[in-house]
Amino acid sequence: MSQNHYQVLGVPPTAPSADIKRAYRRLATELHPDKHGGDRHYEEQFKAVTVAYGVLSDPDRRAQYDYQLQQATRRAEEQRRTTAQSAGSGPSVYKMPGTPAAGPPLRTRPPAGSRERHYQQRVPRQQVRFNKQDFWLVAGLVCLIFLFGISAKIVMDRVQANLYYADARTAFAKGQWLEAERQLDQALSFRDDHAEALRLRGQLRQDINHDLQAARADYQAALLADAGHALATPEAARLLYRLGRCEAGLHEPAAAELSYCRALTLDTTLAEAYLARGENRLLDLRQTRPALADLRHGRGQLTRAGRPVPLEYLQTEGAALAHLARYEEARATYKLALESQPEDGRTLFLLGRLAQQQGDSASGCEFFRRGAKAGYSYAVAAAAACQ
Incomplete structure (x- = not known):
């Protein structure tokens, strides 16, 4: 009979790793082919010892091998049990209580005739009727399945x-x-x-x-x-503000005005909407005074919140003040714009125009030259006209 790895090493299945290692070293020394002149029998035994140690020295491989041994032992036990049962059992004959051990069976009546043997009681089949209640039940079930599918x-x-x-x-x-x-x-x-x-x-x-x-x-x-x-009202207000910016960019000032107004109706603290509406009213709708009111209101809200005012709105507010001939206020607003961006060409150009409106051509040309140096195209043309 073939031996398992434990039998090859001569150790029990519960042997610790140290015993397995000692058994391997002992057998490897005893069975090494060089000690037996290359005898094939010892060579085969040496190989079997090496293979057994390779499996049992690895904890994972040993656990898997132990599981395989248990399964093989269980199958062998079941096969032995089945064989023993088959060998010990024979054909069994059922005998009614009180029946004699030998002799013909007793009859209590004559055998049944062919008509009696083939008699079957016929039960009339009932006709299935589909009434109105069944129809509504099926229709309701179909609707429920359909609604469940749609909901899912x-x-x-x-x-x-x-x-x-x-x-x-x-x-x-x-x-x-x-x-x-x-x-x-x-x-x-x-x-x-x-x-x-x-x-x-x-x-x-x-x-x-x-x-x-x-x-x-x-x-x-x-x-x-x-x-x-x-x-949420603030979210809707910001959405309407962005819509107004798109409409203003598409040169639809009336639609932009409506969107800005709707935004400010929902959120009166939206400074960006005030500034954008003021710009739209001044540049597109030519409503100077309402535009200036919006621009100043929006700038005040940003200032109180500690937020910077965008440069373009300061320039627009200064233009509105200049259009109303409020030149000193306009100059002060432009100076605020220059503080945020000292070499902005557009602001310098607007200061030059403001100086020309007040009759100071020399200062105007100086602002135009600075704006042209900053690369602003309108300032370049105005500076060329000064020469």
Whole structure:
């Protein structure tokens, strides 16, 4: 009979690793082929000892080998039990109580005739009727299954849209504009009324791609999507402000005016909307006094909040004051603009125009030359006219 690895090394299955190692060293020394002149019998034994030690010295391989031995032992035991049962059992004959050991069976009546043997009682089959109650029950079940399917699809679409939107937010924060737009497109393909995704894609198209037409479409869709929801007022105000900026950039001042007014109705602390409405009223609608009121109100809000006023709005406020012939106030406003950016060509050009309006041509030409040096095209033309 073939031996297992424990029998080859001469150790019990519970032997520790140290005993297995000592047994291997002893047998390897005794059975080494060099000590027996290359005898094939000893060579085979030496190989078996080496293989057994390779398995039992590795804890993982030993555990797997022990499991295989247990399985083989269990199968052998089951086979032995089955063989013993088959050998000890023979054909069994059932005998009724009180039946004699020998002799023909007793009959209590004559055998049944053919008509009796083939008699079957026929039960009339009842006709199945599908009544009105059954119809409504089936119809209700079909409707429930249909509604469940629709609800499951809506829920899964919302989950997928939210996952894509979260990935888009991450890509947008990292400055990965193309990836952010792709993820937003995926989110909107699952749920075209996802207001947050529409707002973010509009912002990306407005600020990064400078596609004002597409950005305006996204902002309008976001407003429609939020029409039936509890939209936070500041968020809606900022959305309307961005919509107004798109409309102003598309040379639609009346639509921009309406969007700015709606934004300020929702949030009167939105300084950016005051400034943008003032710029739109001055440059496009030619409403100087309302424009100046908006520009000063927005600048005051930013100043109280400790936030810087954008340079373009300071320039616009100065232009409104100059248009109203309030030259000293205009000059003071332009000086504030120069403090934030001393060599801005547009501010220098506006100071030159203001000096010309007050009859100081020399100072005007000096401002024009500084603006031309800064690279402002209108200042270059005005400086050339001074020579």
